[in-house]
Amino acid sequence: MSRVSAKKSPEAAVSALEVNPNLKLICGNSNRPLAGEIARYLGLELCAAEVRRFSDGEIFVQIDDNIRGADLFIIQPTNPPSDNIMELLLLIEASRRASAGRITAVIPYYGYARQDRKDKPRVAIGAKLVANLITTAGADRVITMDLHAAQIQGFFDIPHDHLYASGILNQAVRTLGVEDPVIATPDIGSLKMVRAMAEIFGTDMIIVDKRRPRPNESEVINVIGEYRGRNVIMRDDMVDTAGTITQAARALKEGGAKEIYVVCTHAVLSGKALERISQSSIRKIIVTNSVYHDPAKLGEKFVVISCAELLGEAIRRISDERSVSSLFDY
Numbered sequence: 017m018s019r020v021s022a023k024k025s026p027e028a029a030v031s032a033l034e035v036n037p038n039l040k041l042i043c044g045n046s047n048r049p050l051a052g053e054i055a056r057y058l059g060l061e062l063c064a065a066e067v068r069r070f071s072d073g074e075i076f077v078q079i080d081d082n083i084r085g086a087d088l089f090i091i092q093p094t095n096p097p098s099d100n101i102m103e104l105l106l107l108i109e110a111s112r113r114a115s116a117g118r119i120t121a122v123i124p125y126y127g128y129a130r131q132d133r134k135d136k137p138r139v140a141i142g143a144k145l146v147a148n149l150i151t152t153a154g155a156d157r158v159i160t161m162d163l164h165a166a167q168i169q170g171f172f173d174i175p176h177d178h179l180y181a182s183g184i185l186n187q188a189v190r191t192l193g194v195e196d197p198v199i200a201t202p203d204i205g206s207l208k209m210v211r212a213m214a215e216i217f218g219t220d221m222i223i224v225d226k227r228r229p230r231p232n233e234s235e236v237i238n239v240i241g242e243y244r245g246r247n248v249i250m251r252d253d254m255v256d257t258a259g260t261i262t263q264a265a266r267a268l269k270e271g272g273a274k275e276i277y278v279v280c281t282h283a284v285l286s287g288k289a290l291e292r293i294s295q296s297s298i299r300k301i302i303v304t305n306s307v308y309h310d311p312a313k314l315g316e317k318f319v320v321i322s323c324a325e326l327l328g329e330a331i332r333r334i335s336d337e338r339s340v341s342s343l344f345d346y
Contacts, residue, residue: 034332034336035058035059035060035332035335036087036332036335036336038085038086038087038117038335039058039060039086039087039089039331039332039335040060040063040081040083040086040087040088040089040116041054041055041058041060041061041062041063041088041089041091041331042062042063042065042079042083042088042089042090042091042107042111043062043065043090043091043092044065044067044090044091044092044100044103044104044107045067045100045103046092046093046094046095046100046103046104046308047091047092047093047124047305047306047307047308048308049305049308050091050093050124050305050306050308050322050323050324050327051091053305053322053324053328054091054122054324054327054328054331056324057324057325057328057329058328058331058332063079063080063081063083063088064079064080064081065077065078065079065080065081065107066078066079066080067103067106067107075099075102075103075106077103077106077107077109077110078110079107079110079111079114083111083114083115083116084114084115084116084117085115085116085117086116086117087117087118087120087335088111088116088117088118088119088120089120089122089159089331089335090104090107090108090111090119090120090121090122090155091122091124091327092104092107092121092122092123093123093124093125093126093127093306093307093308094123094125094126094127094128094146095125095127095282095284095307096127096284096286098127100127101127101146101149104121104123104150104153105149105150105153106153108121108150108153108154108155109153109154111154112153112154118156118157119154119155119156119157120155120156120157120158120159120331120334121150121155121157121158121159122159122327122331123158123159123160123161124160124161124304124306124307124323124327125161125254125282125284125306125307126143126146126160126163126164126168127146128142128143128145128146129143129163129164129165129168130142130143130164130165131143132144132164132165132167132168133165143165143168143171144168144171147168147171147172148171150172151172151173151174155174156174156175157174157175157176157177157334158172158174158175158176158177159176159177159179159327159330159331159334160176160177160178160179161178161179161180161181161281161304161306161323161326161327162179162180162181162253162254162281162282162306163178163253164205164253164254165205166178177330177334177340179326179327179330179340179343179344180344181281181304181306181323181326182209182212182213182216183326183344184304184321184322184323184325184326185279185281185302185304185321186213186216186217188279188302188319188321189217189249189277189279189302192277192300192302192319194247194249194275194277195247196219196246196247197217197219197246197247197248197249197277198214198219198220198221198222198241198242198243198246198247198248198249199213199214199217199219199220199221199222199248199249199250199251200221200222200223200224200241200243200248200249200250200251200264200268201221201222201223201224201250201251201252202224202226202250202252202260202261202264203224203226203252203260204223204225205253206251206252206253207223209251209252209253210251213249213251213279220241220242221241222239222240222241222242222243222248223239223240223241224238224239224240224250224264224267224268225238225239225240226260226263226264239267239268239271243268243271243272243273244271244272244273245272245273245274246273246274247273247274247275247276247277248268248273248274248275248276248277249277249278249279250264250265250276250277250278250279251278251279251280252278252279252280252281253280253281253282254280254281254282254283254284255278255280255282255283255284255285255289255293255301255303256284256285256286256287256289257286257287257288257289257292258285258288258289258290258292258293258296259292261278261280261293261296261298261301262292262293262295262296262298265278265296265297265298266296266297269297275299276296276297276298276299277298277299277300277301277302278298278300278301278302279301279302279303280301280302280303281303281304281306282303282304282306282307283303283304283306283307283309283318283320284307285307285309290313290314290315293315293317293318294315294317298317299317300317300318300319301317301318301319302319302321303318303319303320303321304320304321304322304323305320305321305322305323305324306323326343329343330343
């Protein structure tokens with residue numbers, strides 16, 4: 017596994033000199049390394065907080081620093097287990113009762129985002145439920161990155177800043193020096209993202225058409241577009257069980273593709289994902305650190321890039337009441 021950071025912009029290089037003195041950061045246990053990187057980028061220390069479990073598993077939260085009137089940002093991805101969501105809710109609740117001036121939930125990876133609509137009878141819309149919980153707990157604002165479904169922004173009745181990791185991921189792809197690439201989407205849901213990436217790299221795109229018989233299982237049916245004799249870069253928002261990308265990689269390789277690369281924002285990596293990727297024909301897989309994984313457990317195929325500067329810059333601009341729209345191309 018290798019790790020790279022996004023190149024700092026001239027404006028970002030002086031961010032530590034321009035931080036709002038009222039800005040404070042706090043985090044739960046979901047991704048402390050990322051929270052630490054964001055704090056270092058902003059030149060701040062994380063607020064002291066105690067997040068622990070009782071013997072029966074119940075979560076206890078206590079904030080040890082004075083945050084009265086603070087512009088508080090709580091950094092907590094909500095990937096499984098569900099304890100991470102509960103930690104976020106309790107941190108928001110504790111901050112509200114501690115009289116924080118404004119509470120912003122920074123959620124690099126938004127869990128339950130795949131449950132964004134009622135596509136079958138008698139199913140829950142989990143993404144809306146989580147949005148309601150965060151709002152009810154007392155959050156005043158939310159920051160997310162590469163939501164699985166963009167319409168989730170509308171599930172919140174509070175201001176929502178949705179960031180895109182394409183800028184830092186595309187930069188990482190350029191460092192690989194892939195020759196004659198074609199950009200692939202492993203499913204229709206990523207079509208818009210893949211089309212934009214193909215335009216940026218000035219190349220073609222292809223579609224891997226698949227059928228999903230049941231959740232977390234996929235079967236490749238057909239590949240639409242020409243890719244034989246070319247290097248393929250697959251782009252998706254997340255990799256969970258890795259069934260989709262490994263099956264797509266196998267189909268592309270059998271169809272005459274040269275090297276297969278994968279670019280995903282969120283590395284959930286559940287079940288046999290690591291085993292599948294290590295045994296697949298994928299040469300490199302680029303992911304962000306939105307979800308924490310022990311670097312020792314990731315194989316040599318992984319390239320992890322940091323999203324700390326992107327999130328840190330968004331935090332700084334929001335705290336200064338400045339626009340974050342320019343970060344869409346960060």
